[in-house]
Amino acid sequence: MFLPAQPIYPVAGIREIEARVMPGAKPSLMERAGRAAAEDAVRLLIDRPGPILVACGPGNNGGDGFVLARHFRQAGREVVAAYADDPARMPPDAAKALADFRASGGEPVSSLPAAPAGGWALVVDALFGIGLTRPLEGRHAEWIGALNQQNAPRFALDMPSGLDTDTGRVLGIAFRATHTTTFIALKPGLLTLDGPDHAGEVSVQRLDVDAAGWLPPLGHAVRPSLFRPQLTPRARNSHKGSYGDTAILGGAPGMCGAALLAARAALWLGTGRVYAGLLDPRAPTVDVSNPELMLRPADELPEQVSALAIGPGLGRSDAAAALLARSVCLDRPLVLDADALNLLAADPALQRVLAARAAPTLLTPHPAEAGRLLASDTAAVQADRVAAALELSARLRAEVVLKGCGSVIACSDGRWYINGTGHPGMASAGMGDVLTGLLVALLAQGWPAERALIGAVHLHGAAADRLSREGIGPVGLTASEVIGTARGLLNGWLLEAQRNGG
Numbered sequence: 164m165f166l167p168a169q170p171i172y173p174v175a176g177i178r179e180i181e182a183r184v185m186p187g188a189k190p191s192l193m194e195r196a197g198r199a200a201a202e203d204a205v206r207l208l209i210d211r212p213g214p215i216l217v218a219c220g221p222g223n224n225g226g227d228g229f230v231l232a233r234h235f236r237q238a239g240r241e242v243v244a245a246y247a248d249d250p251a252r253m254p255p256d257a258a259k260a261l262a263d264f265r266a267s268g269g270e271p272v273s274s275l276p277a278a279p280a281g282g283w284a285l286v287v288d289a290l291f292g293i294g295l296t297r298p299l300e301g302r303h304a305e306w307i308g309a310l311n312q313q314n315a316p317r318f319a320l321d322m323p324s325g326l327d328t329d330t331g332r333v334l335g336i337a338f339r340a341t342h343t344t345t346f347i348a349l350k351p352g353l354l355t356l357d358g359p360d361h362a363g364e365v366s367v368q369r370l371d372v373d374a375a376g377w378l379p380p381l382g383h384a385v386r387p388s389l390f391r392p393q394l395t396p397r398a399r400n401s402h403k404g405s406y407g408d409t410a411i412l413g414g415a416p417g418m419c420g421a422a423l424l425a426a427r428a429a430l431w432l433g434t435g436r437v438y439a440g441l442l443d444p445r446a447p448t449v450d451v452s453n454p455e456l457m458l459r460p461a462d463e464l465p466e467q468v469s470a471l472a473i474g475p476g477l478g479r480s481d482a483a484a485a486l487l488a489r490s491v492c493l494d495r496p497l498v499l500d501a502d503a504l505n506l507l508a509a510d511p512a513l514q515r516v517l518a519a520r521a522a523p524t525l526l527t528p529h530p531a532e533a534g535r536l537l538a539s540d541t542a543a544v545q546a547d548r549v550a551a552a553l554e555l556s557a558r559l560r561a562e563v564v565l566k567g568c569g570s571v572i573a574c575s576d577g578r579w580y581i582n583g584t585g586h587p588g589m590a591s592a593g594m595g596d597v598l599t600g601l602l603v604a605l606l607a608q609g610w611p612a613e614r615a616l617i618g619a620v621h622l623h624g625a626a627a628d629r630l631s632r633e634g635i636g637p638v639g640l641t642a643s644e645v646i647g648t649a650r651g652l653l654n655g656w657l658l659e660a661q662r663n664g665g
């Protein structure tokens with residue numbers, strides 16, 4: 164159950180690893196890649212008779228396609244390989260793969276054929292992999308447009324063509340795969356921004372390459388094993404003080420719900436005592452559905468809490484700014500969300516104070532908030548989400564989650580993670596407030612900052628995923644509903660950890 168987190172490498176890392184494979188090693192990496200992809204593809208071909216279409220491009224990705232095509236030919240399948248680039252410019256391994264395909268009796272066609280009467284059994288994209296350097300246009304773009312129209316499983320080799328390997332941006336147009344087999348290791352572009360919509364189900368074929376042994380990865384795909392050390396049973400001899408006090412600060416007029424959602428999430432995730440400090444002078448003094456919460460005016464909170472979160476429904480008033488300035492000076496783990504991030508973006512002096520804090524700081528921006536903090540904009544952040552999160556983390560000496568499809572977690576020591584749980588049903592009001600509450604709950608219970616951030620982000624998405632499997636979402640999923648399911652999942656992981664050795 165607690166599988167190790169998978170490494171992620173950008174193109175430069177993959178190239179470095181590739182360069183360490185012994186020259187002349189047999190079988191070649193391309194042979195291994197084409198064969199491994201063919202093995203994955205067999206699963207997609209169960210009960211699907213008919214020909215396989217393999218679209219091959221100008222580089223080594225195309226070579227992988229010819230190896231796969233050859234394997235299927237040799238297995239007796241009808242294969243149509245389409246290839247219209249200049250063979251004289253093919254890299255040597257790919258040229259050999261083409262020659263071997265021909266030697267097996269195959270001959271590529273130079274235009275993309277129309278689908279046969281019964282449709283293709285499988286459509287394989289071997290046009291471009293990690294060597295894509297610019298937006299696709301002309302014939303390549305037309306081919307991808309046509310491949311995307313095919314009513315068959317669509318299988319990408321290494322990367323869906325047109326998807327930028329490092330960022331997940333679509334360069335012009337991109338293949339929409341139902342399945343992707345990627346080689347050696349995961350790449351960021353498969354996991355964030357437009358990656359998940361284009362890669363479909365991703366399988367990693369390591370090709371007998373010990374990537375992490377050769378190049379220790381800075382990036383990982385999130386798995387519960389990353390926070391497994393925190394999944395320890397509670398001591399029987401404990402009391403509510405053992406599980407921390409937390410305060411959520413926010414709740415400006417008209418925005419109390421945001422602070423209450425965060426506070427409820429903190430309570431339901433096991434914090435000993437939860438205070439909500441509300442700026443609205445007419446805020447309720449009790450949350451009738453969660454009377455365990457202690458609601459106070461924002462400036463009347465105990466300062467000696469175990470962890471603090473500021474931002475849900477905070478607004479940008481002078482009172483909000485003063486509250487933020489005070490919170491930043493407290494020597495406690497501190498989560499900044501929503502308008503706390505916007506106020507911080509507008510205050511360079513406060514940024515300097517924040518960066519000098521001794522206690523951990525955790526930031527939970529969405530791309531627009533991250534853009535403001537970096538004095539750039541949403542588009543610049545989305546153009547390279549990993550780089551933006553890392554820059555923010557380094558500048559403010561904070562652990563950062565850049566929210567969105569494939570949330571990126573960046574740590575101040577340069578390591579980063581991409582989370583794979585969650586779905587578009589989470590694009591709804593209050594979802595971020597709940598994440599803040601889950602996060603501050605884990606901090607209050609003593610989780611170190613990095614694990615708390617990874618754990619909260621993963622849990623948040625996993626709870627939404629579970630609800631959506633039960634028909635609660637994606638459409639109409641509410642933030643409140645995520646809270647109870649997150650509690651159930653965390654308790655499930657705790658039990659699982661105990662069953663697997665305490």
Ligand SMILES: NC(=O)C1=CN([C@@H]2O[C@H](COP(=O)(O)OP(=O)(O)OC[C@H]3O[C@@H](n4cnc5c(N)ncnc54)[C@H](OP(=O)(O)O)[C@@H]3O)[C@@H](O)[C@H]2O)[C@@H](O)CC1
Nearest residue numbers: 181192193221222223224291292293294295296297298321
């Ligand atoms: N790394 C490994 O360990 C392994 C790698 N393997 C495989 O090799 C793949 C990488 O191969 P690769 O380097 O040849 O790059 P690839 O993606 O085929 O494309 C390069 C070609 O595309 C061209 N080109 C680029 N952009 C373009 C555009 N927009 N429009 C038009 N053309 C464009 C570019 O031309 P140029 O930029 O020079 O004009 C060049 O000709 C990798 O993804 C994996 O599948 C496996 O075999 C084994 C393990």
Ligand SMILES: [K+]
Nearest residue numbers: 288291322324
């Ligand atoms: K491809």
